[in-house]
Amino acid sequence: MRTTTLTRATAKGLAMTYLSLIVLIPLAALLTNAFNQGLGSFWNAVTQQESVDALRLTLLCAFVASSINAVAGLATAWVLVRDRFPGQALLNAIIDLPFALPTVVAGVTFYTLYGPLSPFHVNITGTWIGITVAIMFVTLPFTVRSVQPVLESLTFSAEAAAATLGASPARVFRTITLPALMPSILTGTGLAFARAIGEYGSVVFISNNLPYRSEVASSYIYSLTTSDQNNSAASAAVALLVLALILLIVFNVTAQRLARRRT
Amino acid sequence: MQSRPSLWCRLAVIGTVAAIPLTFLSLEPAQASGTNVNVVGYSVVGPAFKALESDFQATPAGANVTFTNSFGASDTEANAVVNGLPADVVNFSYEPNMATLVTHLIIPKTWYNQERGVGGVNVNLVGKKQETVYRTPGILTDSVVVFAVRPGNPLGITNWGDLVKSGVQIVTPNPVTSGSARWNLVAGYAAQIALKRTPTEAYEYLKQLISNTIAQPTSGSAALAAFVAGTGNVLLDYEDDVVAAIAAGDKIQLVTPPETVLIQNPVALTNTGITNPSAVAFYKYLFSTAGQTVLAGLGYRSVLKSVWDKTSKSFGSFRNATAVQTVAQLSPQGWSTLNPDFFNPQIIYPAGGATYPEYGIVTYLEKFAGSTS
Amino acid sequence: MKPSRLALRTVVLIYVGALIGVPLVFLFQQAFIHGFGPFWSAMHDPAMDKAIALTAKVSVVAVPLNVLFGVGVSLWIVRHPTRFTRLLDTAIDVPLAISPIIVGLVLELVYAQTGWFGPTLAKLGLHVMFSYPGIVMASIFVSLPLVSRQVIPLLREVGDHQEQTASTLGAGPVRIFFTITMRSITWATAYGVSLTLARVIGEYGAVLIVSGNIALVTQTLTLDIGSNFDNFNNYQGFVGALLLALVSIVLLLILGIARHRERTRNEYLA
Numbered sequence: 001m002r003t004t005t006l007t008r009a010t011a012k013g014l015a016m017t018y019l020s021l022i023v024l025i026p027l028a029a030l031l032t033n034a035f036n037q038g039l040g041s042f043w044n045a046v047t048q049q050e051s052v053d054a055l056r057l058t059l060l061c062a063f064v065a066s067s068i069n070a071v072a073g074l075a076t077a078w079v080l081v082r083d084r085f086p087g088q089a090l091l092n093a094i095i096d097l098p099f100a101l102p103t104v105v106a107g108v109t110f111y112t113l114y115g116p117l118s119p120f121h122v123n124i125t126g127t128w129i130g131i132t133v134a135i136m137f138v139t140l141p142f143t144v145r146s147v148q149p150v151l152e153s154l155t156f157s158a159e160a161a162a163a164t165l166g167a168s169p170a171r172v173f174r175t176i177t178l179p180a181l182m183p184s185i186l187t188g189t190g191l192a193f194a195r196a197i198g199e200y201g202s203v204v205f206i207s208n209n210l211p212y213r214s215e216v217a218s219s220y221i222y223s224l225t226t227s228d229q230n231n232s233a234a235s236a237a238v239a240l241l242v243l244a245l246i247l248l249i250v251f252n253v254t255a256q257r258l259a260r261r262r263t
Numbered sequence: 264m265q266s267r268p269s270l271w272c273r274l275a276v277i278g279t280v281a282a283i284p285l286t287f288l289s290l291e292p293a294q295a296s297g298t299n300v301n302v303v304g305y306s307v308v309g310p311a312f313k314a315l316e317s318d319f320q321a322t323p324a325g326a327n328v329t330f331t332n333s334f335g336a337s338d339t340e341a342n343a344v345v346n347g348l349p350a351d352v353v354n355f356s357y358e359p360n361m362a363t364l365v366t367h368l369i370i371p372k373t374w375y376n377q378e379r380g381v382g383g384v385n386v387n388l389v390g391k392k393q394e395t396v397y398r399t400p401g402i403l404t405d406s407v408v409v410f411a412v413r414p415g416n417p418l419g420i421t422n423w424g425d426l427v428k429s430g431v432q433i434v435t436p437n438p439v440t441s442g443s444a445r446w447n448l449v450a451g452y453a454a455q456i457a458l459k460r461t462p463t464e465a466y467e468y469l470k471q472l473i474s475n476t477i478a479q480p481t482s483g484s485a486a487l488a489a490f491v492a493g494t495g496n497v498l499l500d501y502e503d504d505v506v507a508a509i510a511a512g513d514k515i516q517l518v519t520p521p522e523t524v525l526i527q528n529p530v531a532l533t534n535t536g537i538t539n540p541s542a543v544a545f546y547k548y549l550f551s552t553a554g555q556t557v558l559a560g561l562g563y564r565s566v567l568k569s570v571w572d573k574t575s576k577s578f579g580s581f582r583n584a585t586a587v588q589t590v591a592q593l594s595p596q597g598w599s600t601l602n603p604d605f606f607n608p609q610i611i612y613p614a615g616g617a618t619y620p621e622y623g624i625v626t627y628l629e630k631f632a633g634s635t636s
Numbered sequence: 637m638k639p640s641r642l643a644l645r646t647v648v649l650i651y652v653g654a655l656i657g658v659p660l661v662f663l664f665q666q667a668f669i670h671g672f673g674p675f676w677s678a679m680h681d682p683a684m685d686k687a688i689a690l691t692a693k694v695s696v697v698a699v700p701l702n703v704l705f706g707v708g709v710s711l712w713i714v715r716h717p718t719r720f721t722r723l724l725d726t727a728i729d730v731p732l733a734i735s736p737i738i739v740g741l742v743l744e745l746v747y748a749q750t751g752w753f754g755p756t757l758a759k760l761g762l763h764v765m766f767s768y769p770g771i772v773m774a775s776i777f778v779s780l781p782l783v784s785r786q787v788i789p790l791l792r793e794v795g796d797h798q799e800q801t802a803s804t805l806g807a808g809p810v811r812i813f814f815t816i817t818m819r820s821i822t823w824a825t826a827y828g829v830s831l832t833l834a835r836v837i838g839e840y841g842a843v844l845i846v847s848g849n850i851a852l853v854t855q856t857l858t859l860d861i862g863s864n865f866d867n868f869n870n871y872q873g874f875v876g877a878l879l880l881a882l883v884s885i886v887l888l889l890i891l892g893i894a895r896h897r898e899r900t901r902n903e904y905l906a
Binding site for chain 2: 748765849850
């Protein structure tokens with residue numbers, strides 16, 4: 001038993017060192033940079049008109065895209081797990097594509113497919129719709145893959161029991177399946193939203209990047225870093241991060257509470 | 264009973280632990296030694312350096328020289344060099360990037376004298392070019408800001424005045440993130456000055472110009488890509504970039520405006536480069552007839568009179584002698600005053616108040632355009 | 637065939653087809669636009685081959701490290717629910733929310749010559765920025781939570797009854813882990829691996845800053861692709877992009893086949 005405690009302690013220590021070197025210390029540097037000119041400077045940077053405009057646009061598009069993908073992710077996971085049809089393996093195999101594709105390629109691809117020279121005669125460049133579609137593309141893997149393993153592990157017994165007791169399929173879904181899946185749906189959507197507000201490469205091109213008008217938050221922050229306004233850049237980045245953190249906490253805590261209630 | 268997954272797990276764990284030393288064992292040395300030259304430059308000039316380097320390697324002086332290249336957004340590359348990116352020869356989009364390197368002691372304060380010193384450029388051979396436009400020391404290539412339009416020029420865009428007509432949709436990079444964009448906007452200003460307008464009238468012009476932009480991608484190449492993909496009807500860009508794009512098959516047409524600004528891209532040997540004989544030899548080559556001829560063939564206006572005289576016919580010409588303004592002619596201290604005047608992140612008005620700010624004119628105009636659309 | 641099942645299938649196929657399928661087809665079309673010959677020679681482009689080697693070298697270290705961390709931290713969080721682990725749960729998600737550009741700059745703040753640890757590490761001969769270790773770090777940063785996000789919900793759902801039973805029967809913790817715990821999270825981990833690998837090979841922004849974009853030295857495949865697009869070599873760029881897409885797709889197809897085999901084997905045994 002003593003060896004186990006030692007192993008466990010070492011493992012925890014290693015994990016925290018890993019986390020610190022790669023994530024925590026750099027984040028501390030970011031916070032230092034954001035606040036090294038005082039709270040007033042931080043607040044000033046965050047409330048600039050361009051910052052507010054960029055944030056508003058980003059939040060709107062992220063919200064719409066995540067909401068659509070929350071539903072789409074569940075539906076896709078359902079079709080991948082509970083259904084059987086030819087080509088299903090291929091459907092499963094392309095879900096991760098948005099992760100593997102470099103954002104520059106995604107940007108060029110969407111611009112060509114849905115821009116002025118679109119073969120489908122649609123032009124969503126320079127619009128919030130274009131930004132939203134690009135975000136939908138990069139966040140679908142999150143919402144699908146977070147639900148998929150949980151759905152696979154659910155046994156049919158509870159659902160079958162409910163069905164024999166006379167519950168309609170919709171009722172079974174609503175009262176048994178959905179609550180079981182809710183925690184994973186929430187964490188998946190939370191991740192999707194967090195990624196959405198920070199997304200740069202695939203979104204910046206299709207947005208046409210007009211300051212104040214179609215500029216996303218990540219592009220605004222990038223412009224601050226290139227013009228040597230490191231304090232403002234760090235401030236805006238921290239603000240974005242805090243927003244993402246709040247969202248993640250809300251989603252994750254809800255998911256944890258729901259999961260605890262079930263055990 | 265050992266099931267298959269658990270065997271894989273054990274292998275994975277062992278593999279991971281073994282892989283960690285790999286990270287440190289295969290460290291690339293931060294600085295390659297011997298006859299290697301580290302070149303860092305802005306993105307547009309990347310392909311030109313590829314050609315220059317292979318041409319140099321064919322000469323006796325370059326026989327055993329290897330090159331390490333890093334090209335990207337000018338500000339980002341300058342920042343990287345400050346942060347430790349190895350560099351022997353640097354070629355940036357505009358002079359403020361050089362000033363940054365001077366501040367951080369990467370290049371000598373009088374880097375522009377290298378051309379006559381180490382570069383061995385004979386001052387007497389350097390003559391006037393484009394009539395009253397004088398050569399500035401330390402500049403590797405000249406170019407000008409031009410327009411790119413659709414084949415056949417359907418909107419008949421021929422001068423800066425056409426750009427501010429209603430219905431014209433301009434594509435130019437974002438001036439905050441792109442050096443190319445700063446040249447574009449200063450060119451618009453320079454054109455007004457060349458037409459004998461007052462600075463305030465010139466700012467009015469810029470206001471309309473910026474209001475007519477429908478896309479401001481983060482870099483010059485992104486702007487070109489957006490334009491080629493069908494956005495807008497006119498693109499502002501470096502002449503050499505448009506020439507390269509057309510040579511690569513893009514379906515666009517070059518229009519030389521009657522007035523513009525002279526784009527001068529500075530080059531220098533870093534303090535480490537000066538001690539590297541191969542780097543010095545390469546720098547000499549860049550200013551030689553051979554090197555400048557390679558550049559002229561790629562759409563750059565040569566800084567050497569002898570090469571310029573031979574190649575000038577393939578370039579567009581301008582209204583008159585004063586039509587091409589240099590940054591030094593627009594402002595005595597050049598970019599060190601132009602940069603804050605136009606592109607200062609904070610908008611600062613003069614003491615007595617005025618229509619236009621003293622610093623951050625373009626910053627103000629972007630804000631204005633953003634709030635009125 | 638229930639009509640609702642068919643309807644759902646159709647809707648999902650249309651949505652995923654339009655969102656992901658169409659761009660994939662576009663990639664194929666662009667990569668083979670000149671036929672198979674030029675595609676083959678593009679695959680042998682020396683810059684791209686060097687970039688592929690670098691990407692592989694980065695993945696070989698970044699992915700297993702993140703899997704180890706991911707599985708370990710997931711067990712910690714689920715089996716020991718304290719306030720700290722709840723915080724940890726959300727903290728490891730944070731890297732995903734950070735814009736890739738900021739990731740690069742944040743690592744620069746700490747590990748560059750002008751950063752906190754840079755000069756000290758340089759004296760020890762360890763170069764992080766503009767070098768391989770920096771790229772590995774950036775890759776780990778951006779993909780940190782991908783495995784644990786898969787594993788944690790599953791661990792919660794499955795519970796630890798089996799482990800407790802085994803423990804009362806006298807099995808040691810290591811044996812319990814490898815024979816029971818790992819089996820229940822195998823497929824979650826497997827999907828975590830495929831997501832992590834995809835993210836690592838596809839990362840652009842963060843690696844761009846951290847690597848210094850040095851051609852033939854620190855350019856991963858994504859940077860090589862970006863460089864090609866910048867320099868009017870769109871065709872070469874699309875060829876590289878298709879390669880990246882195929883890695884992810886092929887891996888998932890293999891996982892799918894393995895999964896299917898195991899399912900049918902279990903059904904046979906059950």
